[in-house]
Amino acid sequence: MSTPMSAARFLQALRNEGLTVVTTPGWETRNRNHKGPWGPVHGVMVHATVTGPKVDGVRICRDGYEGLPGPLCHGVIRRDGSVHLVGYGRTNHAGSGDPDVLRAVINEKPLPADNEATTDGNRHFYGFECENLNDGKDPWTPAQLEAIEKAAAALCRVHGWDERPVIGHLEWQPGKSDPRGFTMPAMRDRVADRLGDKPKPAPKPTPTPKPYVPPVFPAGLAPGRTTPSARALQRVLKATGFMPKATPEADNYGPVTEASVNRFHAAHPQYRAAGKTYDPNIGPRGWAYLHRLAYGR
Template sequence: MAIPLSADALTSALRAEGVTVVEHDDWRDHNRNHKGAWGPVNGVVIHHTVTSGSAATVEICYDGYDSLPGPLCHGVITKDGKVHLVGNGRANHAGSGDGDVLQAVIEERATLPAPNENDTDGNVHFYGFECENLGDGKDPWPDVQLETMVRASAALCRAHGWTARSVIGHKEWTNTKVDPRGFTMADFRNRVATHLSTPVSTSPSAPTYQTFPGAEWFKKNPKSPIVTAMGKRLVANGCSAYASGPGPQWTEADRKSYAKWQSKLGYTGSSADGWPGAKSWAALKVPFTKEV
C-alpha cells in the first residue's frame, strides 16, 4: 500500500531502469480523478491493447472511447520498446475485479486466487500498462518490448518497495478478461524479480533536457527558471516576441513567443495558440534545470 508517485517521480523511476520515456500531450494533468479515488496503490496490471500501429494505439489509450473515456492506462508500451505516458492519476484500465486478488497482491502471496467476484474497483489500486499487441496469441512480442515491460514494472516495484508479486495480468484481476496473451504471467514475474535483483544507480545523472511540465502548469502563470530557459531557447530559434527578458515570470510575451515557435513547426489555428504542448516542447530542447 503506497501513495501514488508524482509525475516527476514516475518519469525518474522509469528512466533509472533504462526505459525510454515519451511524454504524450498533457499526460501530467490527464486523469479520471473526478470520478473516484486514486490510491493507495498496491500493484501493477499488465494489459494487451488488441490494436496495431503505435501512434494510433497511443492516441486511443490517451483519448479513450465515448463509452470509456481516457486515459485507459498510465503508460503505453509500444513494440519499439518505448513507454508513452498518457495518464497521471486514476485511469480507466483495471475496472472491477476480485477483492481477494487485491488482498493477495497486498500480502504479496506466491499464488493468486482465481478471480471470481468482481466487487472491487481496481482503478483505485493499480497502475496500468497497456502493451501494443493484437492479443490473438499469434501477434509476436518483440524482445525489446518485453524487456521494457519488465523494466517498467520493476521501476514501480522498486519505487514502492514491492516485489515482483505485485505485478499481475488483467486476466488475474477479473474473470471477464483474457489479457495479456502470448506469455505467462508467472514467467513475466520471474523476469521482473531477476531485474529487481540488480541494483540501479541511486544518483542518476541529470537529464539533458527539461521534461514537459504540462500545459496547465503554464496556465497558472508560473515564476520559474524553466520559463527563463524556455524563453532563451525561443530567442535562439528566432521566435522572440519579447521587449525585455525572458523570464522567470510567465507573461503574454512568453505565450506569443511560443506561438511563433509552434507556427515555425507547422502548427496552425488552436494548435499554435502559444500554450506549450508535449511535442513542441520536446522539439524546443529546453535545458534541464533543478530549480522549479
C-alpha cells in the same frame, strides 16, 4: 499501503530503469480523479491494447473511445519498447476485479483465481497498455517484453514491492484474456531477476603509482675509496647485471667495482665522462639511472 508517487517521480523511475519514455502533452494531469479516489496503490497491471501495428494505440489510450473515456492507462508500451505516458492518476484501465486477488497483491502472496468483479481496480493499480492484437498469434517483440519488465520493476523498486504485485488484467477480472502470448508468471520471474540485480558499485580508482625517486648520490663515492656507499653501488650493479651476483660486497670501491661501472658506461655511454673510453667512476646521473634501471617502475 502505498501513496501514489508524484508524476515527476513516476517519470524519473521509468527513466532510471533505462526505458525510453515519451510524454504526451498534459499527461501529468490527465486522469479520471473526478470519478473516484486514486490510491493507495498496491501493484502494477499489464494489459494488451487489442490493436494491430497500423493502429495508433497511444491516441486510443490517451483519448479513449465511445463508452470508455480516456485515459485508459498510465503508459502505452509500443512494439519498439518505448513507453508513452498518456495520463497520471486514476485511469480507466483495471475496472472492477476480485477482492481476494487484491488482498494477495497487498500481502505479496500467490494469486488466487479471479472469480468476482466487486472491487475498484482503477484506484489501486498503475496500468500499462501494451500494443498487441492479443490473439495469441501477434508476436511480442523482445524490446517490448523487456520494456514491460523494466516498467514493472521500476515501480516496484520505488514502492519496495517484490515481483508479486505485478499482475495481468486476466488475473484481476473474470473474463479478461490479456495479455495473451506470454505468461504473467514468466514475466514476474523476469521482474524478480531484475529487482535482484543490485546496482554494481563503481570500480575503485586505480591508484596512480608514485614515480620512483633514486636515492641521493652519496658524497665521497669514488674509485679507490673505502665507504659504506660502495656496497649500495655494488648492489645496484648486481641488480642490473653489470656485476656478477656472486661478488662479495665490500666497503672498498676496488677493481671489481670499477670494472663493473665501466661495463655500465659501455652500455650507456651518455653517462660516461666526455672523452673517455674507460670510465670506472660513477657520477650522480649514472647513479640515478642505474637505480631507475634496477628499481624504477
